[in-house]
Amino acid sequence: MDISQEPGGTGVMVIEPMGNAGRFLVEAAGRLRLRLYAATHKTIHDGYEPWLRESLAGVCFTDLSDTDRALTDMEVFCREHRVTGVAACWELLTPLAALLADRLGLPGNDPRLAAAARNKIAMAGAFRSAGVPAPRGAVVTDARHAHRVAASAGLGWPLVVKPAEQGGSWGVSVVHGPDQLDSAVAAAQRYTTARPHGLPLDSRVLLQSYVAGEEYSAETVVCDGVPYALPVVRKDTTAGRYRVETGHTCPAGLTRETTLAVQHTAARAALAVGVRNGIAHTEVKIPPGAGVPVVIETGARLPGDNICEIVEAATGVSEAVAHLRAVTGRLPDTTPTRDAAAAIRFLLPERAGLLEQVAIPDLPGTHSETYIRPGERVPEPTDSSGRIGHVVARAHTIEDARRLADRVIAGTRVKVN
Template identity: 75%
Template structure:
């Protein structure tokens, strides 16, 4: 894996299988000089990691006075190939109780290891096939993006932002679920770069959609999260049902880029 040391949204991230492709991957990772839309300068160095196979998950850890509180585990979907763009998330992740605890415990250790004592950490992990052992891909002292806070609250009733604020203001965070349902989000990605000509999302009961771009807008190459045209979010009794509803809406979407 080749990635910028400072960036997000899968920008500049590449999976390199042939050494001959390494120079192009490094060039892609160093092309970002500022973080948009804030304009903050970025470190131009590049991080190389051993590729870890297997499904990917994320979870938040709220830390109050050095005590870690685990939040629900979310399953992550990504594209395959050279670029691994996140295409959706589902809460709960439908792992076994034992593996759920393993993911949460590993994420909590990562948060404490990087020095979080009063705050929150978003940790992304993968579980290599046949191991049952989570591997930390990255952890950051921040709340998650991609509407994950909304997914977690819809599925469990846990308000991650409130838990974060309680931790940094000296109060015990509320991390116990108050409901047991499920939620999923799927992002609308184009097949190629160009100009958005049409996008129509069907109305599927149990879902809602949001568009980020309008016809006439420029659509980037689908190599990172900036190419998203919009998203579909679904709520249901189970994770499988939420995924199915979101998939119905995505598969029925007319998305044309010229």
């Protein structure tokens, strides 16, 4: 799998590898024998775990919240280190990756459309222009504006209220009437900058019609503008006001026809936001009876939530390898080599408090991880930061993988005070 044909090998710049996809990129870079560099801030780098620090061939220290400065610093660094590909793990940094690749003349995404892969308002515009099926929506600037629009725009109830720029379901609420609008808009506008780099966020808020139905995600890897479909994953979320992802399963258990429809729609969404060389993660819902997927969002990045792990465990396809091949202008290999199943389930507390105890059973075919340790505070389970940990289950069938993961969650003891 060696793709390092250039003298001195191939180097890829990852704009902030810290985060869920980073570990899969590091592992994929090892398999492809390419050098991985990071662009980050010194203080963030100081907090990197040893395995990440040690896996990097070099680091460009810069301020990613200052686009001009970051581009200048990264351009100098990439030329000096003969970097031939650029990748981003965090959605908010994907436009920066497109701009950097463009400056360096490397394979990358369309810099004129790249903002649409970060900002859900620009994304809605890009979907409209390209005819990608998406929820109806309207943009508001404050709660009073939201009341006027909710009363007049014909979006109906429930309404989904979400920040223009965020991830991890932060600030997303499903509201059932005008009495819930003020708090939903306040939640969507709670953060003016994004952690960890302090990127300024668009303060506008999106109101969307609620799309009923099951939810799925699918990656699309694009090479020189040609999309290649990756496996479809079923997504489970909480059902109430806050839609926190509680798990993912691969394969999704859809018919061949619906699988193709999801993959086709995901590819259209990726192309609509200018993905040309790299991967996109697209989320869709399929309204009951309709059979036509509606795109909730797409991002020009690898998926989070260990989806890379469950896709590879189920199908043998490494999405991180596909991504690194695409950003270095090489054809990705998307052929499944395995016919199994895998599921991930997240452990959510019932309420906020001090985590006193967490004990996850260790069943054969499963492994687990915790992110919040006893003695630490557990936030309210309103977004992905409220997760205590996860379990991954592998099996021969979808049902067995889901059942196994559910058994582990059911047997987990969590004490929050």
